[in-house]
Amino acid sequence: DAGITQSPRHKxxxxxxPVTLRCHQTENHRYMYWYRQDPGHGLRLIHYSYGVKxxxxxEVSDGYSVSRSKTEDFLLTLESATSSQTSVYFxxxxxxxxxxxxxxxxxxxxxxxxx
Amino acid sequence: xxxVEQSPQNLTAQEGEFITINCSYSVxxxxxxxxxxxPGGGIVSLFMLSSGKKKHGRLIATINIQEKHxxxxxxxxxxxDSAVYICAVxxxxxxxxxxxxxxxxQVFP
Numbered sequence: 001d002a003g004i005t006q007s008p009r010h011k012x013x014x015x016x017x018p019v020t021l022r023c024h025q026t027e028n029h030r031y032m033y034w035y036r037q038d039p040g041h042g043l044r045l046i047h048y049s050y051g052v053k054x055x056x057x058x059e060v061s062d063g064y065s066v067s068r069s070k071t072e073d074f075l076l077t078l079e080s081a082t083s084s085q086t087s088v089y090f091x092x093x094x095x096x097x098x099x100x101x102x103x104x105x106x107x108x109x110x111x112x113x114x115x
Numbered sequence: 116x117x118x119v120e121q122s123p124q125n126l127t128a129q130e131g132e133f134i135t136i137n138c139s140y141s142v143x144x145x146x147x148x149x150x151x152x153x154p155g156g157g158i159v160s161l162f163m164l165s166s167g168k169k170k171h172g173r174l175i176a177t178i179n180i181q182e183k184h185x186x187x188x189x190x191x192x193x194x195x196d197s198a199v200y201i202c203a204v205x206x207x208x209x210x211x212x213x214x215x216x217x218x219x220x221q222v223f224p
Contacts, residue, residue, distance in 0.1 A: 040216060041216060042117070042119065042201070042203070042213070042214030042215050042216050042217070043158075043201070043203070043212075043214040044214075045211065045212070058211075090157070090158060092158075103148075103160045103163055104148070104160060104212070105160070106150075106157050106158035106159070106160075107157060108156065108157040109156075109157055109158075
């Protein structure tokens with residue numbers, strides 16, 4: 001959808017390799033989030049950002065790092081991918097942190113398979 | 116026990132039927148979101164509500180804060196309504212979203 005794009009949309013990689021997923025937004029929203037979606041679980045927050053160079057951990061941050069050098073880009077890096085990181089990853093953006101007062105806009109998702 | 120529970124997990128319906136999806140939660144919340152996810156697709160926000168009822172087209176969302184319960188209704192269901200519907204609550208204490216596992220709806224012609 002317009003406003004937020006994720007790349008790559010699909011990736012297959014091997015255990016131990018580094019992987020970077022990119023989220024790009026054109027809405028100039030301050031807050032950006034990375035979630036993972038797995039069967040039997042609701043979406044779970046990995047990391048989020050509240051501004052350029054300002055990031056914080058979510059509930060499932062182990063094995064992941066993030067960077068935000070520009071307002072529009074939020075990168076999620078798996079330094080050494082493991083099979084447990086096989087998942088669908090969603091980026092989301094919002095105008096403010098108060099998700100109770102603001103609607104989240106989600107990207108289309110990135111399906112990652114770690115063999 | 117999950118903090119957000121949705122029921123049913125799976126739902127099939129014939130075109131034209133009235134659909135109800137339920138969401139119960141156990142934490143104090145400041146708002147509740149209903150989201151829609153089509154197969155292989157992204158996630159779209161349908162409603163955000165903190166009290167009462169909201170309506171958009173054939174979709175109606177209600178919330179009862181005292182009972183910690185919300186419902187999503189679809190009137191005159193159509194095959195294009197087939198999707199996973201996700202309830203998410205905003206924790207009053209942490210201001211973070213807690214997601215349910217979703218209800219998979221299939222509407223047959």
